[in-house]
Amino acid sequence: ERIRTTDELLGVGGTKQGRKELSEKTGISExxxxxxxxxxxxxxIKGIGEEYSDLLKExxxxTVIELARRNPENLQETLVGVNEAKNLVRRTPTLNQTKDWxxxxxxxxxxxxx
Incomplete structure (x- = not known):
């Protein structure tokens, strides 16, 4: 069984047991x-792709749970600082984008x- 989409990856890898089985099948660490x-x-989340997810991680x-717990102003300020230091995205998300996320x-x- 192949995983072709992010939705399929979430479906299979969303649980600890699923990741364990997937790790055993693929040799990729949990x-x-x-x-x-x-x-x-x-x-x-609408508006978050690979670049913005990398910026958020930095x-x-x-995780979505961590994002849900953030203060928009503080997070946006952190995103600007991280991007100034690491230059990950061409345009840092606005405060409104951050609030929406x-x-x-x-x-x-x-x-x-x-």
């Missing part, structure tokens, strides 16, 4: 699989077991 699953989970936000994260059904 730690790496969890990183990928968390990134796929962030992709469910800012200390690697946090609101989406609060509303999303949980799909990843940690």
């Amino acid at each position: 730690t790496v699989l969890l990183e990928w699953v968390n990134m796929a989970d962030l992709f469910r 800012a200390g936000v690697s 946090i609101e989406q994260a609060k509303r999303l059904p949980r799909k990843v077991e940690h």
Whole structure:
């Protein structure tokens, strides 16, 4: 069985048992699989793709649950600082974008077991 989409990865790798089985089948460590699953989970938020998920991770936000708990002003300030230091994205998300992401994260059904 092949995993072709981020939704399929979330479906299979959303549980500890699923990641364990996937690790046994593929030889990919459960730690790496969890990183990928968390990134796929962030992709469910409209406006977050690979670049912004990398920026969020560098800012200390690697899960939807962590994002939901953040203060928009503080997070946006951190994102600007991280991007100035590491130059990960061409355009840092605006405060409104950051607020929207946090609101989406609060509303999303949980799909990843940690």
